[in-house]
Amino acid sequence: MVNEMVTDKGENEHDIVIVGAGIGGLATALALHRKGFKDVVVYESSESLRVEGTAIRINMNGWRALDQLGLGPQLRDKAILIHGEEDVWIDQGRRVNLPINGEVRCLKRRDVIDALADALPPKTIRFGCKAISVEEDPQSMSPLLQLTDARVVRAKVLIGCDGLYSKVANYLGLRPTSVSAVGSVRGLTNYPKGHCFPSASIRMKRDHGVANLVGRIPINDKLVYWFVGIKMSQLDGKYPNDPELVKQETLKHVTGFPAHAIEMIAKSNVGSVSFAHLRYRLQWEIMMGKFYKGSVTVLGDAMHAMGPFLGQGGSATLEDAVVFARNMGQKILYSGQSDEGGQQIMNPERIEEAFDQYVKERRNRIIRLSLQAHLIGVILGSTSSVAKFIAVFILLTVFRDQSAHSKYDCGKL
Ligand SMILES: Cc1cc2nc3c(=O)[nH]c(=O)nc-3n(C[C@H](O)[C@H](O)[C@H](O)COP(=O)(O)OP(=O)(O)OC[C@H]3O[C@@H](n4cnc5c(N)ncnc54)[C@H](O)[C@@H]3O)c2cc1C
Structure with missing residues (x-):
């Protein structure tokens, strides 16, 4: 049991604890920092920043989120603008030009991760800290995060940005992601x-x-x-x-x-x-899953893992970070009030209200994104022609404008 272990004071107690320093964890830490939350710490299992997958396409909605984080201008310099999109069926020689909605660029993942990490205050990320489970302290009801080195970290707010095999999602009762x-x-x-x-x-x-x-x-x-x-x-x-x-x-x-x-x-x-x-996370879970419990929630792939067929998982994760931090700022910070150290004071009674609003906003967005990505995955990977036919039918009827997903605006931080 976690609560039988010794929880250190100070270093192992924080206002906001984020698990995972991928795009989601880093963007969330940065967004919260920009909103005025100062005691935000990210625990990352790797010994240094982890960059998986070489490059990432960022659609217009992702650029809007990056602009809110203040990183748009510097990242735009790292990649050229993509002007067109083309599907080519090589056997039939058929080519279809698809509309591009606004700004699309493909960035090296290293550039994105470094830009996010460099914008954070020093020592925000704690490397080599792997989370193994989450529990609730029965006395204070605060979340306790257990790390592999037997340390236990107490948080007022705990956010799981720990990707496809999220321990925090397990705690929320979400099922493991499907293959x-x-x-x-x-x-x-x-x-x-x-x-x-x-x-x-x-x-x-x-x-x-x-x-x-x-x-x-x-x-x-x-x-x-x-x-x-x-x-x-x-x-x-x-x-x-x-x-x-x-x-x-x-x-x-x-x-x-x-x-x-x-x-x-x-x-x-x-x-x-x-x-x-x-x-990917199953569609019914995206629609009905419990994405927060008390003061614990999830974000990014931990919440809505989806196939990369729309090139939207990472951009949707950046949107999550902006929406999450906005709701936290609106509901939790006592306006203008700060403690002796100059740190803004949090109102813990409104955490669930902030989470509820965040999950509502994000669920509406990711239901459509993940369904569209899933249907394309079925068309590409299924061996059943009936499944493919149904997927094409739903795709063409529900998603008439196939690139509408990138017009989304997550709003101001
Ligand atoms: C093939 C492929 C192509 C893709 N292409 C695109 C694209 O072009 N555009 C796009 O927008 N999206 C794309 N995506 C999706 C995108 O990569 C993800 O949606 C995005 O990386 C999710 O970020 P995240 O921070 O939630 O998770 P991750 O990037 O997985 O980060 C999770 C972090 O948590 C850490 N971690 C995990 N478990 C623990 C633990 N127990 N304790 C501590 N730390 C932990 C990990 O080490 C990692 O650093 C693609 C995905 C794939 C698979």
């Missing part, structure tokens, strides 16, 4: 003399084969991000993990795609190549 029928290989290819690709996002698709999608988005005039969709059902769910083996295995599966696509993968920097078997 998708699709895997994804990602990598970066550097063209020292410059590449000749247009500043557009291209998805080359086919109906057969283990690899049924190869996508490409330039980051700048030399660097290109690519991704390959892998039907895991055809591989008994197995794929290598070692980057060199991932690259070689992927090259086997992309035979038949255009030569420039194969060459791009062949020339990629092995260190940038990774494979992920995609996971």
Whole structure:
């Protein structure tokens, strides 16, 4: 039992504790800091900032959130503007140009994570601190976070930004995330003399084969991000993990795609190549799941893991951070009142009210996002033509404007 352990005073007691220093945890810490919350600490299991997946597409809604965090201008300098989007069915030679809503850029994940972390006050992130469980202190009702080194951290507010295998989501009673029928290989290819690709996002698709999608988005005039969709059902769910083996295995599966696509993968920097078997939170749980309990809540993938087919998981996570901090600021800070140390005073009685408003706002948004992403996942990964037909039907009837998701504005911080 956690409450039988000794809880240190001071270092192990904070107003706001965040678990996980990915995009969600860092953005939330920054948003809260900008709202005036000073005692915010992030516990991260890795020994340094973890950057998984090489690059990330940020749609217009994500840029709005980054602007609210004050990071838009510096990150815009890191990647070119994407002007077009094209789906190409390589077997039929059919090409469809899709509208791009506003600003789209593809950033190196390292740039996003570093910008978020650098904007935080020193010592906000505590590395090498892995959370193993959450409990409620029966006396004070505050959440207690147990770390692997037997330390227990007491928080007034605890936010789980711990991704796909969230311990905080477990505490809330959410089910583990489900495994998708699709895997994804990602990598970066550097063209020292410059590449000749247009500043557009291209998805080359086919109906057969283990690899049924190869996508490409330039980051700048030399660097290109690519991704390959892998039907895991055809591989008994197995794929290598070692980057060199991932690259070689992927090259086997992309035979038949255009030569420039194969060459791009062949020339990629092995260190940038990774494979992920995609996971998602079930739709009914997104609609009905309990996303907060007392003063504990979740954000980002811990709340709404979804397939990357819309390129929206990370941008939705940035929106979460802005909406969460806004509600915390509106409901919890006593306006203008601060303690002797200059720190703004929190009103703990209104924490649940703030969480309730945050979850309401976010649920409405993520129900549609995750449903749309899930339907595309079914079309790409399912072996059942009936399931694919139904998915296409729902997609075309419910989501007439397929890029409407990026018009969303999460509002002011
Ligand atoms: C193949 C693929 C492509 C994608 N492409 C895009 C894209 O183009 N655009 C987009 O917007 N989104 C994209 N996404 C989604 C996006 O990557 C995620 O939605 C986003 O990273 C979620 O951020 P997060 O902070 O919630 O979780 P994570 O990034 O997973 O961060 C979780 C952090 O918590 C830490 N942690 C985990 N457990 C513990 C613990 N017990 N104790 C302490 N720390 C812990 C981890 O080490 C990690 O640092 C993609 C996802 C995948 C899989």
